[in-house]
Amino acid sequence: MVRIIGFFVGLGFVGVLLISLVVNGVDYFRNPPEHAAYYYFHKDPREAELPSDGMAGxxxxxxxxxxxxxxxxxxxxxxxxxxxxxxxxxxxxxxxxxxxxxxxxxxxxxxxxxxxxxxxxxxxxxxxxxxxxxxxxxxxxxxxxxxxxxxxxxxxxxxxxxxxxxxxxLLTGYVDQAGYKNSEGKELLKEFPDAATPPGLYFNPYFANLNIAMPxxxxxxxxxxxxxxxxxxxxxxxxxxxxxxxxxxEPTLENRHRTGWAVIIFLLIATVLAYLAYRNIWANAKREVGAHGPLDPDYRERMDEQKAERGIAG
CATH class of the missing domain: 1.10.760.10 (Cytochrome c-like domain)
Structure with a gap:
């Protein structure tokens, strides 16, 4: 009896979850959430092109x-x-x-x-x-x-x-918020009048929420x-x-890069040597493939003899 009651309680719990999921899902698609200003006006970082960039930096x-x-x-x-x-x-x-x-x-x-x-x-x-x-x-x-x-x-x-x-x-991204436009030509304060930078903060489109406390x-x-x-x-x-x-x-960046290149070169040389060794060892080896089962000539000969003794055609 306890198991039956527990089953129905669990079933009811799952049913409530499914109803909640469906209702909230429908509401989400009917009334999708509006994105904040930073979604449209935040900028991705520019390339500094430093000598330390890349695998050989x-x-x-x-x-x-x-x-x-x-x-x-x-x-x-x-x-x-x-x-x-x-x-x-x-x-x-x-x-x-x-x-x-x-x-x-x-x-x-x-x-x-x-x-x-x-x-x-x-x-x-x-x-x-x-x-x-x-x-x-x-x-x-x-x-x-x-x-x-x-x-x-x-x-x-x-x-x-x-x-x-x-x-x-970030250091070079401080600009005047008034009249600021994104890459699509939309002006921030016209699209989002409430997004004006609060007192004590500074506008910087490279910062996550556009407003940073650091001048x-x-x-x-x-x-x-x-x-x-x-x-x-x-x-x-x-x-x-x-x-x-x-x-x-990362003060050891250069050592890491040198070690990485040394490992890559070693692995390439080891791979070439392993392949050449494989070719040298198996160059003259012949793999004999024997026929077994119905394809074995001896097997077929014995089967023909047995069929002849029993008078079986074919």
Whole structure:
């Protein structure tokens, strides 16, 4: 009896689910949901065309140094690099003395403890230290940025889809929302009057919902004076810092590429050698295929003899 009741209860439950599915499905097709403004006006990242792109990509050390300079002078005031240590800058081509000087002169000091009083203090950075955060904690970061939390940039190009291109496009993508049109020629505020950027946010079509809390960090040409004499246009600075952030996210990229090519070449050579060995070993071997069953001549001869003894025709 309990099983029968349980069966009907389960059947009723399945029936309710099916009715709900049908009703909601019909409602969905009759009244499809309307897409928000970002569905029509969000842009895909532009190609930065960095030297590190592709299977054979390599870092341009001069560009990485320029990108580090942009990070230091433009980004470091808000964004941390908590997974990168000062000593790793030697990979960018800096000498040991230069790395020590960069660490010692870093504007943000490393949190420490006063050995005499035991109270919280700060000290100059050492080469072995990681880049210190500009804020004591997340609460302090949000308090200083209108409740927005500046993300750490160490792995940003791995954490975002199409990372390097995304960073480059975002930094160069700030435009005036008034009169902004998409590729189809539709004007944002005419199509979506309620999509005006709220106070405290900034319009950027490369950001997921079009409005970002970070003001444009690169605002004009010449904002940074490059040590190597390269002209510091907004586009150049955005590319350089994007290249630098590719390095912070994957400093072993070049080794990975070299290892990958070595493995591919080894597998190709091994495949060719295996094929030649196969051809050499089996070149003179003959596979004898024997007839069995009704196709065996001996079998057919015995069958004919038995038929003749029994007087069976055929």
């Amino acid at each position: 390599k870092f341009d050390r001069q560009q990485l140094q320029r990108g580090f300079q942009v990070y230091k002078e433009v980004c470091a005031a808000c964004h941390s690099l908590k997974y990168v240590s000062f000593y790793q800058l030697a990979d960018l081509g800096y000498s040991e003395a230069e790395v020590k000087a960069i660490a010692n002169q870093w504007a943000i000091e490393v949190p420490s403890v006063n050995p005499d009083t035991g109270e919280a203090a700060t000290r100059k950075a050492l080469v072995s230290d990681r880049f210190p955060s500009p804020y004591a904690n997340e609460t302090a970061a949000r308090a200083a940025n209108n409740n927005a939390y500046p993300p750490d940039l160490s792995l940003i190009t791995e954490a975002r889809h199409d990372g390097a291109n995304y960073v480059y496009s 444009a960090p690169i605002v004009s040409d010449g904002q940074v004076t490059y040590a190597d004499g390269t002209k510091a246009t907004k586009d150049q600075m955005a590319k350089d810092v994007a290249a630098f952030l590719v390095w912070t996210a």
